[in-house]
Amino acid sequence: MVILIAEKSDIIRTGIRYILHEQDKNQIVKEIENPDKFKRTIEKEKPFLVFGSSDFLNDSYFLGLKISKDKIKYIGICMGAVSQFGANFLSDSIQIHSTKADIFRILQKFSTAQPRHDFGKKDHELTTREIEVVCEIAKGLTNKEIADKLFLSTHTIVTHRKNITRKLGIKTASGLTVYAIINNLIEIN
Amino acid sequence: MADVIHMDFTLLPTISRFGISLGYGEKTVEEICQKYSVNVDFFLEVINSFHDKNYFPEKKFRAFSLKYIIDYLKSAHKFYLEYKVPKIERLIEKLIEVSDLEKQTFLLLKNFFQEYVNELKLHVKREEEEVYPYIINLEKSFLEKKITKKLQEKLQVYTIGQYQKEHGNIEEKLFDLKNILIKYVPMQKNNNLCNNILSELFKLEEDIKEHSEMEERVMIPQVKAMEKALKNGKFEVEEI
Known part of the structure; x- marks a missing residue:
């Protein structure tokens, strides 16, 4: 999950990044200093949290926004009054003299809303379909035969195989057979 | 030659691959290579590439x-x-x-x-x-x-x-x-x-x-x- 810092001043950007990394050194932090490229960067990086000055977070930005405001939380970096911002759109704000604790508090408040890491996701477990495919590979069927048996296209089987290899770290058919037997997916005959 | 082993003992199998066996005595790498009729430059490049995985000349x-x-x-x-x-x-x-x-x-x-x-x-x-x-x-x-x-x-x-x-x-x-x-x-x-x-x-x-x-x-x-x-x-x- 990306945090974006949109700010013209090098010193402020670097400072915020430093504090964010103090909280979590693995946090991915992107920076942008040119307001003209702001919209494109948002679309590309899809941050969940944006720290930005009024050069970026102004009415003209928010009013032309396509991505729903709920998905991204905007935190204003204030030099003076909050009113320079598209203020209604901000979720929170920090001042130029805010303390580390203020920033930590903001992180805490918004990161619980959305998990910061994908660690929790069981991205490496096989889906039911993939398990079916593993079993057929283990029985020695070719991609074409598996496709016919499961009423899928050969192309889909190839995609499943790629995902299986990525998840398990096993490339060869005989390797997958060993995997299937160890995990009791098929019986030895 | 003995110093080479002290510096990186994982080179042992690579060295014996050249037909060179232990019991180097006080001999230098060059002397050992001569004794076993091994091209010393080639020998050095090979063991260096094994010693440092990023070195491959x-x-x-x-x-x-x-x-x-x-x-x-x-x-x-x-x-x-x-x-x-x-x-x-x-x-x-x-x-x-x-x-x-x-x-x-x-x-x-x-x-x-x-x-x-x-x-x-x-x-x-x-x-x-x-x-x-x-x-x-x-x-x-x-x-x-x-x-x-x-x-x-x-x-x-x-x-x-x-x-x-x-x-x-x-x-x-x-x-x-x-x-x-x-x-x-x-x-x-x-x-x-x-x-x-x-x-x-x-x-x-x-x-x-x-x-x-x-x-x-x-x-x-x-x-x-x-x-x-x-x-x-x-x-x-x-x-x-």
Whole structure:
């Protein structure tokens, strides 16, 4: 999950990044200093949290926004009054003299809303379909035969195989057979 | 020479691959190489590339005769098949012997490793019986600037490019075996034995990687250059 810092001043950007990394050194932090490229960067990086000055977070930005405001939380970096911002759109704000604790508090408040890491996701477990495919590979069927048996296209089987290899770290058919037997997916005959 | 081992003992198998045995005495690297009739420059480049994984001086290697390189590759084959593979086989046997519940699993692993070994043997056989003799022949022609009719005909139908296409891919099984051991073998009491097997597999893989690099980055480009020269050059044709 990306945090974006949109700010013209090098010193402020670097400072915020430093504090964010103090909280979590693995946090991915992107920076942008040119307001003209702001919209494109948002679309590309899809941050969940944006720290930005009024050069970026102004009415003209928010009013032309396509991505729903709920998905991204905007935190204003204030030099003076909050009113320079598209203020209604901000979720929170920090001042130029805010303390580390203020920033930590903001992180805490918004990161619980959305998990910061994908660690929790069981991205490496096989889906039911993939398990079916593993079993057929283990029985020695070719991609074409598996496709016919499961009423899928050969192309889909190839995609499943790629995902299986990525998840398990096993490339060869005989390797997958060993995997299937160890995990009791098929019986030895 | 003794200092080399003190600095990096993992070089031992590489050094013995040159036919050099322990008991170096006070001799320097150069003296030892002379004693065993090993080209000292080649020896140094090889052990340096093993010592530092990021160091691979392909330009320097290409300056050596292919004969040196092939001799070296052959002795590496010998090391894999006569020493490394049997060692891993013995460890897997041992694992089967001491386990009770997971016997079936380890038998599977044994078969799987055997499949890999068969592929490796086939690969080695093909290189030693076909590819290397072809290269030696090619280099001889190139150096003597004479080409036999037979070789000339062969060049029309065979080039090293074909070998290059088929090369590779045998490492996939080794990779799988490692992952099965790391991730999927059921928990059991023989951890040390499993660790031992794994570290042997990693070492073998690393060594073979070095070996393939030598083939792909040094031997094949050099052979290609010679093939090109022999095809285009006006060498004397011998009627044999």
